[in-house]
Amino acid sequence: MIDDLYSARLLKLAANLPHSGRLAAPHASSEKISKLCGSRVVVDVTIDGDRVADFAQDVKACALGQASAAVLGAHVIGASLEEIETARDAFRAMLKAGGAAPSGRFADIAMLEPVKDYPARHASTLLAFEAAAAAVREAMERRY
Structure with missing residues (x-):
């Protein structure tokens, strides 16, 4: 049911996007666009060693994409590439194959589990994690 998709918690998360904007001097940036709906996420990062030191995101997406980006933004500082890729892969498996939600620092992504029933929403919901990785x-x- 569509009400399960747009819960009050999800909408609150989408409205409060952490680290919104762009970094002045990122070490790298990535832009991801959903061809289906046109949602767009640009991520800027700086790293220190093998961890994210600073992060910013410019998100032009639906509430689902914004909520996903909010979870990412709330927990990405200090994350390693492996943690981000593992969360992205688990998130994708959760949506597309009924897998378990990501664990660890990105466990809040479990709230987006109802999106699995709406394949047209998968791409936009995954954008922030794909761009961050x-x-x-x-x-x-x-x-190096």
Whole structure:
């Protein structure tokens, strides 16, 4: 049911996007766009060692994409590339194959589990995690 998708908690999260905007001097950036709906996420990161030191995101997406970005933004500082990619992969499996929600620092993504019943929403819901993983990977590769 659509009401399960747009819960009060999800809408509150979507309205309060952490780290909104752009970084002045990112180590790397990544832009991801959903071809189906046009949602767009741009992520900027700086890294310190193998961890995210600073993060910003410019999100032009539906409430589902914004909620996903809010979970990411709330927990990404201090995360490693492995943590972000593991969460992204678990999130994708949760939506597309009925897998378990991500655990650890990104466990709040479980609130988006009802999206699995709406395949047209999967791409926009995953954008922030895909952009973050790509930006951190690029920053790590540039460093070495």
